[in-house]
Amino acid sequence: MGTYSNIELKLHDGSTKMYSLKGCMPAAALNIVSAPFWKKNSLGIVEAPDERKVFEYLEEELTAHESEYESSCSYDFHLDLSNYAKSTFGPTHHEGEKKEEYPLLASCAFDGFSINRDILSMVSDIVDRLNRQTQQEKNADTVRKEINSHTDESKNSNPFPSDRENGYSTNVKWAVRYFEIAELVSTWSKDPSTKVGAIIVGDKGQIIAQGYNGFPRGVEDRMERYNHRETKYKFVVHAEMNAILNALYNGSSVAGASIYIHNLPVCQECAKAIIQSGIAKVFIDTEIEGKWLDAWQISKVMFKEAGVKVYLLSEDKTKLIQIEQQ
Numbered sequence: 343m344g345t346y347s348n349i350e351l352k353l354h355d356g357s358t359k360m361y362s363l364k365g366c367m368p369a370a371a372l373n374i375v376s377a378p379f380w381k382k383n384s385l386g387i388v389e390a391p392d393e394r395k396v397f398e399y400l401e402e403e404l405t406a407h408e409s410e411y412e413s414s415c416s417y418d419f420h421l422d423l424s425n426y427a428k429s430t431f432g433p434t435h436h437e438g439e440k441k442e443e444y445p446l447l448a449s450c451a452f453d454g455f456s457i458n459r460d461i462l463s464m465v466s467d468i469v470d471r472l473n474r475q476t477q478q479e480k481n482a483d484t485v486r487k488e489i490n491s492h493t494d495e496s497k498n499s500n501p502f503p504s505d506r507e508n509g510y511s512t513n514v515k516w517a518v519r520y521f522e523i524a525e526l527v528s529t530w531s532k533d534p535s536t537k538v539g540a541i542i543v544g545d546k547g548q549i550i551a552q553g554y555n556g557f558p559r560g561v562e563d564r565m566e567r568y569n570h571r572e573t574k575y576k577f578v579v580h581a582e583m584n585a586i587l588n589a590l591y592n593g594s595s596v597a598g599a600s601i602y603i604h605n606l607p608v609c610q611e612c613a614k615a616i617i618q619s620g621i622a623k624v625f626i627d628t629e630i631e632g633k634w635l636d637a638w639q640i641s642k643v644m645f646k647e648a649g650v651k652v653y654l655l656s657e658d659k660t661k662l663i664q665i666e667q668q
Contacts, residue, residue, distance in 0.1 A: 362409040378547035388426035524604035553584025582612040613641035
């Protein structure tokens with residue numbers, strides 16, 4: 343559904359700047375939540391230190407434009423560039439109505455009509471976890487980077503040559519954050535037995551599209567169809583395929599992008615779509631076993647021959663392991 347949003351920026355000097363954004367929720371929200379201009383400072387606070395990069399991202403990547411506050415918009419974003427944790431989201435406040443504001447990450451859970459309170463609780467926990475980084479953690483990261491830079495073993499366990507690639511952070515912490523968003527997206531699936539989420543991330547760290555396993559747009563997703571396994575398989579679109587098709591629907595290219603998939607490996611049909619769309623890297627957080635193993639073996643063969651790199655997030659979420667594709 344086409345929507346408009348107000349974006350109020352609180353700048354570092356305390357002044358404000360307004361933008362108007364035309365976007366499709368929650369895709370636009372996902373881009374704002376995970377924008378590459380957010381950085382963690384030496385005190386562990388996530389902020390946007392370079393205001394110019396914020397303006398450029400909104401104008402060039404999201405095609406937002408400066409404007410006055412519009413009461414006709416559907417949503418309000420308040421971005422505190424000095425502190426991500428103080429940034430909020432909510433439906434546009436009209437006179438006589440109760441003003442509702444939620445943590446910024448909660449915008450990913452907004453479906454245009456209601457907010458799932460359980461998801462709000464989960465995303466609030468994610469925000470807290472991202473912003474309560476202690477100095478001890480920072481020191482540990484510094485030591486670990488120094489060790490990694492002097493060992494060949496660390497180079498094999500970390501697929502990225504440095505902490506930055508193509509202008510944005512590609513370390514394990516960012517991968518974990520992307521997987522957390524993919525997990526959130528998976529909760530939107532109505533499938534009672536399996537919930538899978540996928541997000542596609544561009545070469546600047548921007549989230550291009552998201553998808554979960556569900557029926558095609560406009561098709562009735564009645565529970566009796568989900569509960570009948572054979573019928574469900576005929577109707578359902580896998581999360582990876584949905585993410586790719588959603589990008590196409592919004593006119594976005596995924597060439598050179600990465601896809602993060604939560605909860606299941608990639609079947610051979612989705613592997614074909616990933617290769618054909620030009621996606622360069624695949625990240626999964628699930629060990630492959632059982633009935634999915636045969637399909638995964640075929641996918642690995644295709645990924646290897648097509649030059650698509652595949653990584654598995656370790657169970658303790660401390661490293662990305664490149665999967666050998668025999």
